[in-house]
Amino acid sequence: GAVVSQHPSWVICKSGTSVKIECRSLDFQATTMFWYRQFPKQSLMLMATSNEGSKATYEQGVEKDKFLINHASLTLSTLTVTSAHPEDSSFYICSARSQTNYGYTFGSGTRLTVV
Amino acid sequence: GENVEQHPSTLSVQEGDSAVIKCTYSDSASNYFPWYKQELGKRPQLIIDIRSNVGEKKDQRIAVTLNKTAKHFSLHITETQPEDSAVYFCAASWLGGGADGLTFGKGTHLIIQP
Numbered sequence: 001g002a003v004v005s006q007h008p009s010w011v012i013c014k015s016g017t018s019v020k021i022e023c024r025s026l027d028f029q030a031t032t033m034f035w036y037r038q039f040p041k042q043s044l045m046l047m048a049t050s051n052e053g054s055k056a057t058y059e060q061g062v063e064k065d066k067f068l069i070n071h072a073s074l075t076l077s078t079l080t081v082t083s084a085h086p087e088d089s090s091f092y093i094c095s096a097r098s099q100t101n102y103g104y105t106f107g108s109g110t111r112l113t114v115v
Numbered sequence: 116g117e118n119v120e121q122h123p124s125t126l127s128v129q130e131g132d133s134a135v136i137k138c139t140y141s142d143s144a145s146n147y148f149p150w151y152k153q154e155l156g157k158r159p160q161l162i163i164d165i166r167s168n169v170g171e172k173k174d175q176r177i178a179v180t181l182n183k184t185a186k187h188f189s190l191h192i193t194e195t196q197p198e199d200s201a202v203y204f205c206a207a208s209w210l211g212g213g214a215d216g217l218t219f220g221k222g223t224h225l226i227i228q229p
Contacts, residue, residue, distance in 0.1 A: 034216040043204060044159065046216040059216075093158060097214045103149065104208075104217060106158040 002028050004096050006107025013084055015114055021079045023094035023107045029074035030096035034104070035067075038091040050077055084114040117142040119207050121220025129228050134195055136223045138205035139187040145207040148181060148188045149217070152201045159204060163190070166210075192225075200227045 003026040013019050023033060032051050036044040048064075050056035050071035058064045066088075068080040077096075081088055093109040118141040128134045140148070146167035151159035165172045165179045165188065172179050176195075181188040192199055202224050206217040 032214055036216075043219045043221045044217075046218065049216050051213075091156070095217070099212075103147075103161065103164060103210075104214075108158050109156070111156065 002096070002098070002101045002105040004030070004094060004105045004107040006094055006110060008110055009108060010111040010113075012113045012115060015085055016083055018080055018082045019084055019112060021081075021092055021094075021110045021112075023077050023079075023096065025075050025096050025098070025105070028096075028098045028101055028105075030071075030077065031074065031099055032097040033069075033071050033077035034095040034097070035069060035077075035079050036093045036095065038093065038109075040091075044093065047079075081112065084112070086114045088112065089114045117145055117207055117215075117218040119205060119218050119220045121205050121223060123223060124221065125224045125226070127226040127228055128195055130195055130197060132195055134190075134192045134199070134225055136190045136203055136205065136225070137187060138189070138207075138220050139185075140207040140218075141186065142207070142209075143183075143186065144209050145218075147208050147210040148179070149206050150177075150179060150190045151204045151206065151219075153204060153222075154201050162203075195225075195227050197227050197229060200225060 005024045035047045048056045048058045056069035071077040094107040095104045121138045149164035153159045178191040205220040208217045209215045
């Protein structure tokens with residue numbers, strides 16, 4: 001079945017630094033990638049949607065200059081959290097769609113802790 | 116945009132009994148309604164889904180019903196077992212040639228009492 005590999009699974013960074021999270025579709029072409037954020041004991045909230053080769057579309061309230069999304073190829077999308085602050089500490093998870101696959105395929109998630 | 120309401124937030128049932136979780140959605144354009152089970156720190160795991168052209172779908176102990184007119188859908192788990200204990204999320208989206216992102220409900224913490 002469809003697999004999305006997400007790295008790193010966890011990361012601790014200092015306040016003010018940037019962190020890059022990668023999601024790779026291993027056996028299908030991810031024409032669309034969705035990025036979600038989940039705070040402890042809360043639901044998943046859609047942050048942005050990216051289509052391969054296009055600029056990402058951000059949900060209301062999500063700063064596009066802070067959360068940089070790149071989807072330059074059909075198998076790789078990255079989320080960079082720039083100038084991270086403690087309030088950015090969260091579980092970030094990607095989800096991919098293709099033209100042929102049914103439903104959404106989730107990555108394994110990245111636990112970001114900013115200290 | 117889409118808004119998904121989920122109830123209850125916590126549900127405790129005796130092992131062997133049935134559990135029902137309910138969700139409502141606001142956008143009549145939504146046509147895809149999945150249910151996910153999530154364990155702490157893990158990715159959501161799809162347990163069942165339903166498209167808007169179907170009223171009910173069943174997979175062993177799990178079933179989902181959809182009422183498009185009322186814009187609500189429900190998850191039914193029968194003969195609950197301890198391993199069913201988890202957080203369950205409903206979600207809604209539009210799937211077509213392209214796709215919207217999923218809008219999730221707030222989740223239900225299901226506790227199976229032995």
